[in-house]
Amino acid sequence: xxxxxxxxxxxxxxxxxxxxxxxxxxxxxxxxxxxxxxxxxxxxxxxxxxxxxxxxxxxxxxxxxxxxxxxxxxxxxxxxxxxxxxxxxxxxxxxxxxxxxxxxxxxxxxxxxxxxxxxxxxxxxxxxxxxxxxxxxxxxxxxxxxxxxxxxxxxxxxxxxxxx
Amino acid sequence: xxxxxxxxxxxxxxxxxxxxxxxxxxxxxxxxxxxxxxxxxxxxxxxxxxxxxxxxxxxxxxxxxxxxxxxxxxxxxxxxxxxxxxxxxxxxxxxxxxxxxxxxxxxxxxxxxxxxxxxxxxxxxxxxxxxxxxxxxxxxxxxxxxxxxxxxxxxxxxxxxxxx
Amino acid sequence: xxxxxxxxxxxxxxxxxxxxxxxxxxxxxxxxxxxxxxxxxxxxxxxxxxxxxxxxxxxxxxxxxxxxxxxxxxxxxxxxxxxxxxxxxxxxxxxxxxxxxxxxxxxxxxxxxxxxxxxxxxxxxxxxxxxxxxxxxxxxxxxxxxxxxxxxxxxxxxxxxxxx
Numbered sequence: 001x002x003x004x005x006x007x008x009x010x011x012x013x014x015x016x017x018x019x020x021x022x023x024x025x026x027x028x029x030x031x032x033x034x035x036x037x038x039x040x041x042x043x044x045x046x047x048x049x050x051x052x053x054x055x056x057x058x059x060x061x062x063x064x065x066x067x068x069x070x071x072x073x074x075x076x077x078x079x080x081x082x083x084x085x086x087x088x089x090x091x092x093x094x095x096x097x098x099x100x101x102x103x104x105x106x107x108x109x110x111x112x113x114x115x116x117x118x119x120x121x122x123x124x125x126x127x128x129x130x131x132x133x134x135x136x137x138x139x140x141x142x143x144x145x146x147x148x149x150x151x152x153x154x155x156x157x158x159x160x161x162x163x164x
Numbered sequence: 165x166x167x168x169x170x171x172x173x174x175x176x177x178x179x180x181x182x183x184x185x186x187x188x189x190x191x192x193x194x195x196x197x198x199x200x201x202x203x204x205x206x207x208x209x210x211x212x213x214x215x216x217x218x219x220x221x222x223x224x225x226x227x228x229x230x231x232x233x234x235x236x237x238x239x240x241x242x243x244x245x246x247x248x249x250x251x252x253x254x255x256x257x258x259x260x261x262x263x264x265x266x267x268x269x270x271x272x273x274x275x276x277x278x279x280x281x282x283x284x285x286x287x288x289x290x291x292x293x294x295x296x297x298x299x300x301x302x303x304x305x306x307x308x309x310x311x312x313x314x315x316x317x318x319x320x321x322x323x324x325x326x327x328x
Numbered sequence: 329x330x331x332x333x334x335x336x337x338x339x340x341x342x343x344x345x346x347x348x349x350x351x352x353x354x355x356x357x358x359x360x361x362x363x364x365x366x367x368x369x370x371x372x373x374x375x376x377x378x379x380x381x382x383x384x385x386x387x388x389x390x391x392x393x394x395x396x397x398x399x400x401x402x403x404x405x406x407x408x409x410x411x412x413x414x415x416x417x418x419x420x421x422x423x424x425x426x427x428x429x430x431x432x433x434x435x436x437x438x439x440x441x442x443x444x445x446x447x448x449x450x451x452x453x454x455x456x457x458x459x460x461x462x463x464x465x466x467x468x469x470x471x472x473x474x475x476x477x478x479x480x481x482x483x484x485x486x487x488x489x490x491x492x
Contacts, residue, residue, distance in 0.1 A: 261362075261364050262362075263362055263364055263367070263369050264362065264369045264371075264485075265358065269473075271472050271473045273472075273473070275473065276473050276474065276475055276476065276477050277475070278473070278474075278475050279354055279355060279475055282358070283353075283355070283356040283357065283358075285357075286355070286356055286357030286358045287356045287357045288357075289357055290356075290357040298357065299357060299358065299359045299362065300357070300358055300359070300362055300369070300371075301358065301359065301360070301361065301362040301369035301370055301371035301483070302355070302358035302371045302372065303371060303372045303430065303432075303481075303483045304372060304475065305372070305432055305471050305473070305474060305475075305481065306471060306472045306473025306474065307471070307472055308471075308472040321369075323364060
């Protein structure tokens with residue numbers, strides 16, 4: 001039987017990328033998903049292509065990267081995050097609630113529409129998990145620099161469902 | 165009977181603003197307060213006027229905005245956060261403990277007194293909730309940009325009291 | 329009997345600094361370590377010398393501060409964090425799991441190797457606590473400014489062991 005969330009992704013025409021391909025030595029000691037009891041911490045995720053590799057466009061939002069491109073980058077970062085969660089949890093139906101999303105925008109000095117950038121990631125969550133499970137508290141801020149000069153990075157905390 | 169915390173606010177001469185008036189479409193998918201069991205995540209809050217609207221002064225702390233103005237902005241952001249919590253929880257007495265406060269200062273290159281800015285928000289918490297409930301771990305950092313070009317933004321995690 | 333973690337630190341030739349010497353008034357309302365049930369929030373920690381005082385080199389990583397110096401700063405910030413945890417918990421063996429590490433690099437415009445900077449702190453955790461307890465989700469980003477113009481700051485969330 002197909003998982004409920006996977007079916008929902010299919011209905012939305014969304015395909016998860018391959019799990020993030022991390023070049024050896026990128027992360028030492030830290031891991032992409034940390035599970036402890038029913039608590040799940042997801043480390044920083046950046047935009048990935050379908051093969052799970054960090055992808056462009058690169059640069060500052062408001063300069064080299066447009067608002068629309070940044071929204072697509074936020075969406076891709078979220079799909080990569082879902083791929084990491086699926087790899088770690090086995091089944092995305094195990095996610096009970098999204099709690100917090102931290103959203104970081106690699107910003108040009110003149111840009112400040114960070115909520116509009118992150119809305120692309122947040123909307124995907126609500127579209128896929130529904131409002132009750134997918135709604136979350138959020139931070140959306142402008143940052144001086146992100147690894148690989150990606151335009152957007154996100155981190156999250158979720159809880160596991162009591163039973164699935 | 166008046167809530168204990170409301171009474172304390174009154175003693176301090178503090179009036180909470182109207183709940184944040186968010187123009188439609190500002191946040192999609194994300195919500196200001198996320199409650200899950202006894203855990204409460206509060207998303208990014210910015211300075212509000214008494215009518216619950218984002219207010220100035222706007223700009224970088226250390227340039228367009230002075231230290232004193234930034235402290236007042238931090239205090240206003242915290243009052244807006246309390247207004248959101250009251251709207252969501254019904255009664256601020258339900259807050260058991262403040263755990264973490266994230267404080268972000270929209271910074272000019274020459275400014276770095278971020279703890280002094282955030283002290284205005286942290287002190288308010290301890291004045292209102294007392295040291296045992298109000299003390300919290302904190303991050304106070306300089307940020308390249310904040311939405312609407314506000315000088316300060318805060319996010320938080322709190323827990324609900326076991327019973328009130 | 330020496331604590332297991334203290335013994336491990338000794339084996340690694342690591343000496344914790346004196347607990348952070350905070351000049352009066354630096355933090356108002358916020359505290360370095362917030363314990364609530366089995367949850368422990370650790371506020372922002374910066375590089376300390378062995379006497380527990382904020383130490384240099386100061387400035388932006390990629391300009392005044394080199395990658396190698398930033399890695400040493402990240403390591404020192406982590407040792408200061410362990411000193412705060414030891415002071416608060418009495419015994420570092422009480423730490424059950426590291427959950428999340430937030431890593432902030434005071435960045436020059438041309439620098440973006442934030443994961444390499446933070447790896448120095450993350451590796452120390454895994455060396456000391458082992459992979460199962462020490463691995464953590466992480467954020468490693470570039471920041472416009474940090475207090476005292478330090479090059480690196482970290483914050484964390486950990487859980488207490490069920491019983492020690």
